[in-house]
Amino acid sequence: KNEVEQSPQNLTAQEGEFITINCSYSVGISALHWLQQHPGGGIVSLFMLSSGKKKHGRLIATINIQEKHSSLHITASHPRDSAVYICAVFFNNDMRFGAGTRLTVKP
Amino acid sequence: NAGVTQTPKFRILKIGQSMTLQCTQDMNHNYMYWYRQDPGMGLKLIYYSVGAGITDKGEVPNGYNVSRSTTEDFPLRLELAAPSQTSVYFCASSSSRGSYNEQFFGPGTRLTVL
Numbered sequence: 001k002n003e004v005e006q007s008p009q010n011l012t013a014q015e016g017e018f019i020t021i022n023c024s025y026s027v028g029i030s031a032l033h034w035l036q037q038h039p040g041g042g043i044v045s046l047f048m049l050s051s052g053k054k055k056h057g058r059l060i061a062t063i064n065i066q067e068k069h070s071s072l073h074i075t076a077s078h079p080r081d082s083a084v085y086i087c088a089v090f091f092n093n094d095m096r097f098g099a100g101t102r103l104t105v106k107p
Numbered sequence: 108n109a110g111v112t113q114t115p116k117f118r119i120l121k122i123g124q125s126m127t128l129q130c131t132q133d134m135n136h137n138y139m140y141w142y143r144q145d146p147g148m149g150l151k152l153i154y155y156s157v158g159a160g161i162t163d164k165g166e167v168p169n170g171y172n173v174s175r176s177t178t179e180d181f182p183l184r185l186e187l188a189a190p191s192q193t194s195v196y197f198c199a200s201s202s203s204r205g206s207y208n209e210q211f212f213g214p215g216t217r218l219t220v221l
Binding site: 004009029030031041042043044045050086088089095097098 | 204209
């Protein structure tokens with residue numbers, strides 16, 4: 001059983017659309033991470049949050065610890081946002097990763 | 108700073124061959140990790156290290172070995188490669204371990220075993 005589940009698995013959007021990617025987890029955590037995996041394969045950290053909301057440019061991440069749910073929003077999406085977005089939590093001495101959401105933004 | 112570097116980027120192995128995936132970080136991080144990423148699955152931890160000379164198994168260690176002789180280097184050894192080891196391998200490092208620590212990832216090595 002995966003401790004971290006993401007939806008949707010794949011997402012295609014038109015440029016300019018508002019995007020929402022969801023992450024649910026089944027274990028108690030202190031913080032949740034959102035990561036971006038570029039088409040070339042590199043993985044970078046976007047956010048780490050333990051409550052409320054964080055914003056970096058057009059990216060917004062929210063978390064509800066009681067409901068064990070987090071969302072990543074992208075406003076005014078652009079083709080350069082096309083990537084795999086991964087959420088992860090630290091549990092039982094390891095980082096546990098979701099399977100990722102593959103986002104494609106078409107011009 | 109180069110961050111975390113991995114070599115090679117791509118490799119094709121025959122069943123039964125051996126190879127070493129190299130990983131180096133220049134951030135003076137004590138913690139280093141090896142993950143594998145399979146299609147449709149989240150990253151799985153193979154081995155990790157909390158400092159030079161100290162390594163421990165992760166979730167999927169079978170078929171792999173590691174060593175950590177220096178803070179900078181954390182090579183992953185595949186002995187007797189099997190098709191099930193076809194995957195993308197990522198090395199990562201962090202300054203400490205736990206919920207709040209950001210991991211820095213290398214570019215990945217795509218390995219195919221035929």
